[in-house]
Amino acid sequence: MTDHQSFSIQPIAHIRTDFPAKFGIPRQSMLVQSLHGKIIFEPQFRNADALRGLEDFSHLWLIWQFSQAITEEWSPTVRPPRLGGNKRMGVFATRSPFRPNSLALSVVKIENIDLHTPQGPIITVSGVDMLDNTPVFDIKPYLPHIDSIPEAAGGFALPVAEQKLEVEFSANALSTLPQDLLLPIQAILAQDPRPHYQEDENRTYGFHYNKYEIHFRVKGNKVTVVSATFMQTT
Amino acid sequence: MTDHQSFSIQPIAHIRTDFPAKFGIPRQSMLVQSLHGKIIFEPQFRNADALRGLEDFSHLWLIWQFSQAITEEWSPTVRPPRLGGNKRMGVFATRSPFRPNSLALSVVKIENIDLHTPQGPIITVSGVDMLDNTPVFDIKPYLPHIDSIPEAAGGFALPVAEQKLEVEFSANALSTLPQDLLLPIQAILAQDPRPHYQEDENRTYGFHYNKYEIHFRVKGNKVTVVSATFMQTT
Numbered sequence: 310m311t312d313h314q315s316f317s318i319q320p321i322a323h324i325r326t327d328f329p330a331k332f333g334i335p336r337q338s339m340l341v342q343s344l345h346g347k348i349i350f351e352p353q354f355r356n357a358d359a360l361r362g363l364e365d366f367s368h369l370w371l372i373w374q375f376s377q378a379i380t381e382e383w384s385p386t387v388r389p390p391r392l393g394g395n396k397r398m399g400v401f402a403t404r405s406p407f408r409p410n411s412l413a414l415s416v417v418k419i420e421n422i423d424l425h426t427p428q429g430p431i432i433t434v435s436g437v438d439m440l441d442n443t444p445v446f447d448i449k450p451y452l453p454h455i456d457s458i459p460e461a462a463g464g465f466a467l468p469v470a471e472q473k474l475e476v477e478f479s480a481n482a483l484s485t486l487p488q489d490l491l492l493p494i495q496a497i498l499a500q501d502p503r504p505h506y507q508e509d510e511n512r513t514y515g516f517h518y519n520k521y522e523i524h525f526r527v528k529g530n531k532v533t534v535v536s537a538t539f540m541q542t543t
Numbered sequence: 544m545t546d547h548q549s550f551s552i553q554p555i556a557h558i559r560t561d562f563p564a565k566f567g568i569p570r571q572s573m574l575v576q577s578l579h580g581k582i583i584f585e586p587q588f589r590n591a592d593a594l595r596g597l598e599d600f601s602h603l604w605l606i607w608q609f610s611q612a613i614t615e616e617w618s619p620t621v622r623p624p625r626l627g628g629n630k631r632m633g634v635f636a637t638r639s640p641f642r643p644n645s646l647a648l649s650v651v652k653i654e655n656i657d658l659h660t661p662q663g664p665i666i667t668v669s670g671v672d673m674l675d676n677t678p679v680f681d682i683k684p685y686l687p688h689i690d691s692i693p694e695a696a697g698g699f700a701l702p703v704a705e706q707k708l709e710v711e712f713s714a715n716a717l718s719t720l721p722q723d724l725l726l727p728i729q730a731i732l733a734q735d736p737r738p739h740y741q742e743d744e745n746r747t748y749g750f751h752y753n754k755y756e757i758h759f760r761v762k763g764n765k766v767t768v769v770s771a772t773f774m775q776t777t
Contacts, residue, residue: 314678315553316608318644337689351548354643359619362636365698372606372646374550385593401682402596409588410552412606412681414648416690444548447646448635453695455571456650461687464599 320444322350324373326437327493329540331377333502333516333523336390337404338415339436341496345420346437348445355429364422368451369434373413374444378406392465394504402464415439416451473499475531482523482534490519498525498532554678556584558607560671561727563774565611567736567750567757570624571638572649573670575730579654580671582679589663598656602685603668607647608678612640626699628738636698649673650685707733709765716757716768724753732759732766 326346328334335341348371350356363369386397387405400408417434424430432448476495478486486494503514510528513535517523522538560580562568569575582605584590597603620631621639634642651668658664666682710729712720720728737748744762747769751757756772 315551316678317549317551318646319549321643337686339689339692354617356619358631359633359635361620361631361633362699363633365696366636367696368692370648372648383588385590386595397592397595399593399595399597401593402600402684404683404686408681409555410680412552414604414606414681414683416692444550446644447642447648449638449648450636450698451692451695452571452638453693453697455573457691457693457695458573458602458650458685459687459691459693461685461691462599462601463687464684465596 318446320351320374320446321354321448322348322445324348324371324434324437324439324441324443324445326439326441326443327490327519328439328517329441330517331440332514333497333518334440335438335497335500338417338438340438340500341493342418342436343493343496344437345433345435346417346439348432348434348448350429350431352429357424357430360422360424360430360432363419363432363450366419366450368416368418369432370447370449370451370456371413371415371417371434371439371445372447372449373415373439374446375406375408375411375413376443377440378408379411380407383409389465390504398465412446413439416456472530474501474527475499476534477531478534479536482537485537485539486521486523490521494518494523494534498534501527501532503527552680554585554608554680555588555682556582556679558582558605558668558671558673558675558677558679560673560675560677561724561753562673562751563675564751565674566748567731567752568674569672569731569734572651572672574672574734575727576652576670577727577730578671579667579669580651580673582666582668582682584663584665586663591658591664594656594658594664594666597653597666597684600653600684602650602652603666604681604683604685604690605647605649605651605668605673605679606681606683607649607673608680609640609642609645609647610677611674612642613645614641617643623699624738632699646680647673650690706764708735708761709733710768711765712768713770716771719771719773720755720757724755728752728757728768732768735761735766737761 324346421433476498558580655667710732
């Protein structure tokens with residue numbers, strides 16, 4: 310698979326998010342608006358001038374790396390979770406992470422631009438769908454007159470009846486979790502992060518968010534956060 | 544500028560367009576709908592299965608390489624032609640080709656998908672803004688419920704009074720050019736491909752399109768295609 314045409318790219322930044330692990334991450338950007346991330350530039354790209362004019366835009370494109378999905382061999386087909394995980398579609402007809410070159414594309418909303426911090430300029434964005442510390446290769450402004458095509462046909466990826474789950478927190482979970490994490494956790498769980506067609510109401514699922522491991526069960530249309538554990542990190 | 548984090552990507556395809564040289568190429572995709580391109584996959588990616596389901600979408604994202612703008616050193620600011628070329632903006636607030644990693648992002652419309660040709664599957668798209676033979680690193684479906692944000696703020700890149708030029712062909716040009724090239728050439732010239740603030744009505748400009756060199760002059764709001772020359776290629 311080596312190729313004389315191969316081309317080397319390097320991260321210009323990394324994005325810090327509250328997702329230390331994959332499970333729980335929304336399947337696309339902008340689905341859960343309350344999820345924030347911070348774009349921290351690599352030392353050689355810490356230059357406030359490079360962001361001049363960005364304050365006039367509301368949204369950004371990020372080209373980033375599906376860093377947990379890098380494979381040597383490519384597969385022409387993938388099983389989109391939206392189709393229940395049991396139907397194969399062409400990889401170029403999906404946004405699957407398992408693709409040649411492992412490049413991801415997400416639109417996010419600009420929440421704040423801080424040009425001068427000890428780590429250089431930091432862009433805070435919302436609607437993120439990346440693991441913590443994901444490499445970012447490019448940042449481009451979203452140009453609505455070019456990029457927005459509301460009438461485009463969305464194929465099988467069109468939102469199927471976007472049934473959101475109801476989320477409740479046990480007293481135990483509420484006693485552990487900081488107030489400001491409740492809204493994002495609620496929004497993540499309302500999207501039903503379980504693998505499709507897994508409907509075991511006795512099973513306790515877990516995912517990592519911020520510094521917590523969140524444990525939940527799903528019964529019918531209702532998610533209960535049964536507990537949360539603070540994760541000791543080194 | 545070497546970096547232990549650098550990452551190697553390789554073209555999955557090349558796009559064939561009627562632009563053998565840069566001058567004349569629209570500044571964004573979709574501005575000139577009549578410009579078609581053909582996506583030809585690299586031998587190891589010629590697999591009809593990889594496109595299964597694509598026929599349900601109307602538009603595609605292409606992540607490609609600004610192959611004529613690769614530089615070793617990056618510049619934090621660029622001069623967008625839209626601002627007259629005399630004002631510097633941050634590179635990450637623009638879609639300039641002169642950027643770290645030289646990655647380009649364009650949305651194009653799917654015109655046709657031919658799964659079985661001697662060169663493997665070929666996707667014909669319209670609204671292209673790439674040089675002929677540009678390397679393509681990824682193809683993703685356009686998802687309107689995610690990617691379309693009509694209310695996004697477009698900053699200084701918002702369309703300024705999109706004044707199109709009137710285009711006429713001399714008898715000489717008409718006698719040389721094939722009929723089917725007249726519409727795209729007219730559309731390219733209506734966008735005024737001249738560098739901004741160049742208003743010398745005695746100057747003859749030239750650009751390459753398809754197999755022709757097109758010569759034109761601009762006077763006020765009117766472009767005249769004075770002649771066209773067939774380019775002998777080897």
